[in-house]
Amino acid sequence: MAKITQDQKDYQELVKNSKPKPPYLKNLVMAFLVGGLICVIGQLILNFYISLGLESTKEAPSATSATLVFLGAFLTGLGVYDKIGKRAGAGSIVPITGFANSIVAPAMEFKSEGYVFGVAAKMFVVAGPVLVYGIASSALIGLIYYVVKF
Amino acid sequence: MAVKKLGAQTVKFQNPPSIIATATVVGPVEGKGPLRNYFDLILGDFKFQEKSWEKAEKKMLKEAVEMAVKKSGVPSDKIEYFIAGDLLNQIISASFAARELGYPFLGIYGACSTVAEGLGIGAMLVDGGYADNIVVGTSSHFCSAERQYRFPLELGNQRPPTAQRTVTGAGAAVISTKNQNPRITYVTTGKVIDMGAVDPNDMGSAMAPAAVDTIVMHLEDSKRTPEDYDLIVTGDLASVGKDIAQKLMLQKGIDVSNKYTDCGLLIYSPEQDVHAGGSGCACAAVVTFGYIFNEMQKGRYNKILIVATGALMNSTIVQQGETIPCIAHAVALENL
Incomplete structure (x- = not known):
């Protein structure tokens, strides 16, 4: 990497002061509302599955996750999820529906390069890092839990 | 020679x-x-x-x-x-x-x-x-x-x-070579200018110094002033970059405020939800060949300086931590 000169530093200072700031408060409120709403919908689905007689600690939560993933993927396919995401930001990225969106969006986008090198190869281009570090850290935590328990 | x-x-x-x-x-x-x-x-x-x-x-x-x-x-x-x-x-x-x-x-x-x-x-x-x-x-x-x-x-x-x-x-x-207006009278080829920008979501402020450098060199080389032009148009600095370019020019004693605009601002209206404005090769191209060319043919403008701006990077080199080099070339269009 090239060395940053004083001129570059001064210019970046000027840029920092001239740039419009993102509307943080509005973004926070929207993320809270939409993220909260998705969780409420999740809870309603969970209650519905329990009322149907699914077991409440394993079966019903798994069915709920599957339903939410389907909804996220479905809304991505309809071209709606990116519009929600534009307003909600992290509110629609963090829940499991956002995870579905991050896999379906590239899968749709790269269909033009074929099912092998397009869809399959590019499907995890956004979600890949989440999977790698999510699985690695859960294995690590599991190991620590195992050691501490004994 | x-x-x-x-x-x-x-x-x-x-x-x-x-x-x-x-x-x-x-x-x-x-x-x-x-x-x-x-x-x-x-x-x-x-x-x-x-x-x-x-x-x-x-x-x-x-x-x-x-x-x-x-x-x-x-x-x-x-x-x-x-x-x-x-x-x-x-x-x-x-x-x-x-x-x-x-x-x-x-x-x-x-x-x-x-x-x-x-x-x-x-x-x-x-x-x-x-x-x-x-x-x-x-x-x-x-x-x-x-x-x-x-x-x-x-x-x-x-x-x-x-x-x-x-x-x-x-x-x-x-x-x-046909004898017809508008004509290309001057061309100023820009240098690659890197003022240390790293944010690929803010190309306007990355490119503004390149635009200013080329405009300054053009005026110096041609012994012209902004008064010689009806309009000075940058390529795709959009709202953020245009304001910064104007500030930088004022620092160098060049006041273009009443005749300076940017293709990235002309092409969309503020209600179109495009954030800072337009960019891309087509931005300066369709504004110049659509709007500016037509208005010059009608005689509304007779002397225009087009300063198209570009960020010379790809996503690989930005991910490797490099700053973003930029360029601007100026072309003077005139009805003679």
Whole structure:
């Protein structure tokens, strides 16, 4: 990497002061509302599955996750999820529906390069890092839990 | 001896080449913008009856070139060079359009400054006596640029207010020795300027110093002042970059406030939800060949300095932690 000169530093200072700031408060409120709403919908689905007689600690939560993933993927396919995401930001990225969106969006986008090198190869281009570090850290935590328990 | 060279970076043409015809194709969003009446063809969708966005972009460029050549009245076999470039890897839109057009082809790359680079090289070839008729073109496409530089379209992410929208469109112009207005009188070739920008979501402030450097060099070399121009137009600095460029010019004692605008601001209206404004090769191209060319023909403007700006990077090198080098080329268009 090239060395940053004083001129570059001064210019970046000027840029920092001239740039419009993102509307943080509005973004926070929207993320809270939409993220909260998705969780409420999740809870309603969970209650519905329990009322149907699914077991409440394993079966019903798994069915709920599957339903939410389907909804996220479905809304991505309809071209709606990116519009929600534009307003909600992290509110629609963090829940499991956002995870579905991050896999379906590239899968749709790269269909033009074929099912092998397009869809399959590019499907995890956004979600890949989440999977790698999510699985690695859960294995690590599991190991620590195992050691501490004994 | 280079008799047509002025100062460090500028060329003054002896027999200023004419732009005898232009043509523009734009996408649906640009077709709803304030300049919609200046464009030759407005697409109803992003695919233009093609299977992919890349193919649609190539088709737009080919269409624009064919329309410009047709309007110029120059027979197709009298077009001696086709000079073009675009944003996609290995400038495929330009070379694939050239494959179908069949003209002798010079592929160029200057990112979003490509239109000015093309006009500059084209005018030099014409005034140099190497050709009588040249066609220059460039294109960009919102969807093909997004997937190459950023994220899949359907990904639900948020963009910062400094982000710009890549203009979907293509523009082409025929440069000729014919005695006709408007003409290309001066060309100032820019240096690569890197002021340490790292944010690919803020190209305007990355490119502003390059635009200012080229404008300053142009005025110095040509011994002109901003008063000599009816309008100074930068390529795609958009709202953030334009304000910064104006500040930088004031620091150097150049006041352009009453005659300075930017193609990235002209092409969309503020209600169009495009954040800071437009960008992409087509931004400066369709505004210059659509709006500016037409208004010069009508005589509303007689002397315009186009300063197309480009960020010379790709996502790989930015991920490796490099800062973003930028460039700007200036082309003076005049009714003589």
